[in-house]
Amino acid sequence: MGYRNLGFFPFPWLLWLSLVPLCMGRFVVEKNSLRVTSPEKIRGTYDSAIGNFGIPQYGGSLAGVVVYPKENQKGCKDFGDFHISFQSKPGSLPIFVMVDRGDCLFALKVWNAQKVGASAVLVADHLDEPLITMDSPEEDGSTATYVENITIPSALIRKGFSEQLKKEINAGEMVSLSLDWREAVPHPDDRVEYELWTNSNDECGFKCDMLMEFLKDFKGAAQILERRRYTQFTPHYITWFCPQAFTLSRQCKSQCINHGRYCAPDPEQDFNSGYDGKDVVIENLRQLCVFRAANNTGKPWIWWDYVTDFQIRCPMKEKKYNKECAHSVIKSLGLDMDSIEKCMGDPDADSENPVLKEEQQAQIGKGSRGDVTILPTLVVNNRQYRGKLAKGAVLKAICAGFEEATEPSICLSSDIETNECLENNGGCWQDRAANLTACKDTYRGRVCECPLVDGVQLKGDGYTICEARGPGRCNVNNGGCWQESRNGLSMSACVDNGEVKCKCPPGFKGDGVKTCEDINECKEKKACQCSECSCTNTWGSYDCSCSGDLLYMRDHDTCISKNASAAKSSWSFFWVILIGLAIAAGGAYMVYKYRLRAYMDSEIRAIMAQYMPLDSQGEVPNHVHGDRLDRL
Template identity: 75%
Template sequence: MGRQSSSVSIFLGFLLLSLYQSAMGRFVVEKNSLTVTSPDSIKGNHDSAIGNFGIPQYGGSMAGTVVYPKENRKGCRGFDEFGISFNSKPGALPTFVLVDRGDCFFALKVWNAQKAGASAVLVADDIEEALITMDSPEEDRSSAKYIENITIPSALIEKGFGENLKKAISGGDMVNVNLDWREAVPHPDDRVEYELWTNTNDECGIKCDMMKEFVNDFKGAAQILEKSGYTLFTPHYITWYCPQAFTVSKQCKSQCINHGRYCAPDPEQDFNKGYEGKNVVLENLRQLCVFRIANESKKPWVWWDYVTDFQLRCPMKENKYNKECADSVIRSLGLDLKKIEKCMGDPNADSDNPILKEEQDAQIGKGSRGDVTILPTLVVNNRQYRGKLEKSAVLKAICSGFEETTEPAVCLNGDMETNECLDNNGGCWQDKTANITACKDTFRGRVCECPLVDGVQFKGDGYSSCSASGPGRCKINNGGCWHETRNGHTFSACLDNEDSKCTCPQGFKSDGANSCADIDECKEKKACQCPECSCKNTWGSYECTCGGELLYIRDHDTCISKRATEVKSAWAAVWVILIGLGMAAGGAYLVYRYRLRSYMDSEIRAIMAQYMPLDSQNEVPNHISDDRA
């Protein structure tokens, strides 16, 4: 058995070496920003490498005070053994524990600090080197329980920076730092593109268990985001190739397809029992084709249904991890089995498989994304996610990839982030009367932005002022201008055709924004200047009257006699009647002339018909036919 295990290890080593040589790429360490805010002697910004376990606060930040314990400085033992607690006192900043690298797993250091009350952990490197990613231990069942339960973030810092922190702490300074993940994921637009690099092997230990649990938990959220067009998801599967010198060996034949081009490690790491690596490669390929065929049907989210159903119905431990079980799942989902089989191609062909060749090419880093070497790996907007594959943690990372104010509702619920607009309106402008605010809650924090209300855009800085602008603005709280109603008359200083300008209407004066005062036209405008006139000021206007039998004519500012007006009106009525009678007589005369002429024409035609044939009568024949012989 020892010899068998040795050959397996050698073969796996060759697989890993082949991957490294084929990629010739680079591993990118994903970082977050660490800012020292005090003391002044070490104040500044630094990079830190995000640990690949626990829950980084993607889209957010944390402030805390750094503590360097006097004992157990590598954190490899429980701090309770030394009577050390990192629980923060009420009102104090959270505690960030600084520990040294070495002697035990990174994850164990963080777990011990978390149990003692730490809110985050900084691990100081013990050699001068570029930052690396702290990963969880491989194939260690004893560590499975604590790795699953790590919920605090952690980061590796450079040795020199760690020494500066220790020196400041030992000198009695309070060292305050801010860990910031808000820019850890790019957020260029209103759609997030993300990938999940995985493997169908379900018996690889703690990471396989975590992967199965994550897929089941995240399925619902993933499908909602995908169906609504908020995200674009693509699954990927890691494969290796067998070095040419080993393609005819038993190991390559049992672990690879297409003559050693696409391989996977033996699930049990025993070539003589259980499933072989090529079973895993074939199921990887099948799941890729399920996604492609579902995507062609405009239903890419069906991939999540297939994967979760396959895990439930076709597990390795029940010996159901096979084509027959997979086909039954495919049929139950209504997918075209023949199309999927055609997509998979011939696994025995001595040629490239187009689908798997694309997957191997995609493993190599491009742009800001490094090579995919850790399994499983989540990539969000071309940045590799670091941390525990857990529903809320991954959803935070995806939500942090949306452009501010475009996040879907699932990103803004109370479990995901705090609505800062609820506290003093986030310090933004608001109109309490109209219930309008410039505060917009986003996943990364609030923004003060003048709103769009019922098609009307408000303009301003968003903090101290916002005012309605453009057509329709007067419908929204009267455009922020003065308006008042008295005795059934309403006046407003808002003009729809002017941007954010308030102008008092005719008859009023002031700035128009806060008030408009009535103008006394009788005194200020010298209204009603005729000798017989009497002026009375009204709200927004004035009234002029004339004494005695006089009538006021406003256009001419004069008074005239009511009798003269009546006489003129009477003569006008007479003329109207006379003109009407004249028109009626003229019309009657024309009708009489027309009827008389028609009568005379008919009489003349009757007389003429007695003396000559008319055109309508038949002509008299001028010969008689004779039929006598």
Template identity: 70%
Template sequence: MRLRSAPPAPPRLLLVLAVLLYGFCCCCEGRFVVEKNSLKVTAPDSLKGSYECAIGNFGVPQYGGTMVGVVAYPKSNRKACKSFDDFDISYKAKPGSLPTFLLVDRGDCFFTKKAWNAQNAGVAAILVADDKDEPLITMDTPEESGRADYLENITIPSALITKSFGDRLRKAVDGGHMVNVNLDWRESLPHPDERVEYEFWTNSNDECGPKCDSQIDFVKSFKGPAQILEKKGYTQFTPHYITWYCPEAFTLSKQCKSQCINHGRYCAPDPEQDFSKGYDGKDVVVQNLRQVCVYKVAKENKKPWLWWDYVTDFAIRCPMKEKKYTKECADGVIKSLGLDHKAIDKCIGDPNADEENPVLKAEQDAQIGKGARGDVTILPTLVINNRQYRGKLDKGAVLKALCAGFQETTEPAVCLSEDIQTNECLENNGGCWHDKAANISACKDTFRGRVCECPVVKGVKFVGDGYTHCEASGSGRCEINNGGCWKETRNGRTHSACTDGGCKCPDGFKGDGVHKCEDVDECKERTACQCKECKCKNTWGSYECGCGGGLLYMKEHDTCISKDAGARVGWNFLWFLLFGLAAVGIAGYAVYKYRIRSYMDSEIRAIMAQYMPLDNQGEIPNHSHHIEM
């Protein structure tokens, strides 16, 4: 990591800062990672290829997108340390021409000054060529940011390129070649799935000048989008705070006692860089710790987004300059948000204890880079999907970076708005398959561009390559554009070739079922009305048969019969049916009468048998007992 120059400071302050930085840097085995994007030269042939460049930590990198332009190298003011107006030079692109990427030399002034002068000259991006052979570094804002009131107004992206590549670009431009370049940030951030995980490394200090002001303004402006994304599960947000520790040899010094808590374990620089007035560094550490605990308690209550409310309200209600940077003011904000301040106090612990604070110890461990992320050494810093964001803290710029972290087609609607990206499906359907009749397209707009993917419409899935062909499949396919099959209506009758299994011409038609189905002439092909007397008339999709000479056509027998014979046969059959029904009725009535009579006879006999013997009834033996006297 390259340290920048700083304004003059009291020797004792420099000593303390050096000690704190020494304690952090020497005892943590980490590394600073330079975040990069791709630069592709498409012309001339001698320079064609892809090159790495380092993203500057100012301006607005176009995360998830690309920019195409032509490289220009000034004949004067080649380090861009002066305004190009002084040289009567303008790089504003004319209508219909490609934007200008200005190549400038490193040295003599801050990177941000070069970018500001280039932006005012009308360029779309600035390429800074290193002046020595070394690995790429991160171009950062100057430490004396209070003197540079233009920093927050830089909007063009910047990139540092190596000395050798810069030399080749200069030679090509000076030789009269048109150098076409594509700056590509699409893979600068990982985008593995449908949720973006991001961290915000920040500070509760509000007396560090323009950087602190910018950070507070960002939190206020980004609070709304951040809370919406978090509530709907699109993101997982975690705030973090950087602290240093005081080496053991200095823990009893006045400086470390005023800047650190827990006996020198967790420290922060003095807010005003003056030990004799205002708040101390230890006040900042305690407030940082409180903000971490607010997040933890809110998260335990399944409302982690309340952190944004607390930080915003605290900055407004409890500023240092009004002497309200206190626990009492913080508790008032906590109470207004309905959080348990006792749980937060328990999380904070005892700042005077000679022991580790588990929360701040975890924060220090998190500062060390793991995997591709690298150490967090710049404040403020966003880490998105384990990669550090580079560029200014601007609501639109950060939202673009978050959107670049979603897997294609999983982005929330806010990422597809006109303010964030361009919908490539609006022009020629993005080159994807499109059914004009049903107004169905395979083009899906994503933050990075578009994908051609056969759609699902009303529960019906289309299958195909998405570029030249998509076809509805499965049940219900005929409800969507008739399944892409042939369909025609004539004289109020409609025939369709769509079936659940595909496109097949219906009975009475022949063809491929997709583009065309032709009527089959059953009369001509003699597949109907084959009897000698039959007369056939072809219709659309069917046929009609008739008979001449007063004959009647019987379809089930495919034959013609006389109408009179048909009538006689019909009447004979009708009389036969009537006589048959009458006979069945008479027989049924006779059976009914017989059964009724038999039943009555048996009932009468049973009654009479109780009073006298009947002819068919024998003597009834006397079973009475005789009593002898």
């Protein structure tokens, strides 16, 4: 039963292949202690198997009262449909729900009980058999939505013990018990040794997603523990080997390296497309060698930076899961590439690989630890962890491995202070000249995100490049374009018009990003071509001069005499004045003639008006004329 997680191999022959190195091993069920405190007749200590999901209370215990529902006793349906609640009242003990095994997944039973307030779940076995580990199911549309949200502990109990509990409950007795995880992890001294059996494949569904999320979340805490020498961490990777009869088959060639000695399942479960299993084996081997190289420098915690960075920068979905991308991550972390390549060896060689051979040997259980058959698996002080692979739950298990009173402060407080950006800039992009960095320190460890500078969001992957784009980009590190100053004169290739463009200014040539070289206009553009001209190149421009007392005119590219130019200017000024005076005199004469003529016309009209009527006047009345005659 412990081998059911190997079922994520899609082909029967590969499933059989995967069991080859494990046939001589054994699977160990991790147990916690269950102690009944009442009623008196069944008081005592019993074994229970820790479920491989939810959050066991490692290092602690939990007391409660057992309830066996009258309806939905297998817990496969929603208890809310039966109007059942297991929410304990204030001041009362938590409620442990006992459900029967069968008809549905273990995890679904626990989830249904958690939704209505249960503090823990006991699953009663319906078979007389040794205890098994209740494992989390493989991903499908219905399970992925709740498995990762289970937060209460659960345990499988034997059939005989469950029947005793049911008998007492049916008789009206209150059954109280406690689940004890204080001895679930050995704690011999003040240092914890733990291992993580992992995989670089990021396309295996729910379990791969859970693993990748855990690596990212737990990195900060893991590095603190390692830096301060509280723990000794070792990563491991499961591989399988191909039976000798199949080493020349297409399947083994595509899924294995070193002539069938080390294999992994096809990531996409399709031999005809995408990545092959051997790609996963090679990357697993590289990650093992990264750990060894980092460990040799006294900084084993760099492994956590590599695997999380590789996950972000080199995912299978983006077709970047390859050697080139891995090398860029290694380079950014300052690790020795040559030593890592030497450690990996030749994957095409028909011989053992020392690193992977050690991994296959370590996979077999030793002492109290069983075989590693479930991925991912955490081993703390040689005891396999059971429960949800989540930061808080795993940290509890690790802290339970310290000898009493030797736990570091990280186990007693959630406040973890670290700044991973102080060393090697966290492997992120930076511009020392502009004092800019993409490294951002967080509680979960550093992240590489391009910064926001003066209202401009820099764009890029955060590891190798961050560029300013859009309006205002030239104000931030000159938009990533070329810029230079000489003798108080500054030149820039940044074009701030919303375009992502670096263009050398007039008088320069180049890509505009790294270089803009001065153009020698005297040679390349053949400036100053007149016979008397002399050309001198300057930074970004040029100067032309003429021999003797000649003056250069740039618009006409010619030289003229300074005296001729002055005489010409004087005569031009004289003629302008003369013409101006003539125009003024002519204008005054015309005004004079107009006013004189108008005056004479008015005088003549006045005189004539005395002797005869004008057209504009009427006849003079007769009595006026008679009066004048009488007077004569």
